[in-house]
Amino acid sequence: MNRNLAQYETARRFTATPQDNEILIFSNANAMLANAKTADAKTRISALFHNQRLWSAIVKDLALETNQLPAELKQNLTDLGIWAMQYSTRAMGEDLSLDPLIAVNRDMIEGLQAQRAAAPPPLPPRGDLASAGLVQSAV
Numbered sequence: 103m104n105r106n107l108a109q110y111e112t113a114r115r116f117t118a119t120p121q122d123n124e125i126l127i128f129s130n131a132n133a134m135l136a137n138a139k140t141a142d143a144k145t146r147i148s149a150l151f152h153n154q155r156l157w158s159a160i161v162k163d164l165a166l167e168t169n170q171l172p173a174e175l176k177q178n179l180t181d182l183g184i185w186a187m188q189y190s191t192r193a194m195g196e197d198l199s200l201d202p203l204i205a206v207n208r209d210m211i212e213g214l215q216a217q218r219a220a221a222p223p224p225l226p227p228r229g230d231l232a233s234a235g236l237v238q239s240a241v
Contacts, residue, residue, distance in 0.1 A: 121218035154190040157183040
């Protein structure tokens with residue numbers, strides 16, 4: 103990766119919201135699943151394994167005491183995650199359609215986008231309050 107691109111990626115990681123990162127992760131999983139629909143068995147299993155790991159991480163996060171989502175939403179997402187993991191596992195050995203997994207991930211992306219749109223704008227990085235118009239410079 104060239105130096106300018108690396109600097110851009112570093113800056114993007116620090117300014118991206120959690121929803122931005124989650125959208126990117128689900129989008130990547132969906133791209134892999136879409137590609138696997140017409141690819142060889144190795145690519146299919148790799149995409150399904152990636153999707154399974156994604157949902158496993160989500161389910162683990164939902165189980166943490168520090169997760170502040172409402173209990174009902176955590177339960178619904180946990181149920182969905184368990185289904186996605188089980189379906190991914192079955193699809194590794196059977197010729198199941200990948201469309202249901204892609205649809206669930208797409209629904210998650212749409213929900214995250216709606217959540218991001220409803221959130222207040224992020225504060226500027228520290229030390230940049232004057233350029234953001236939040237602090238007037240002394241003249």
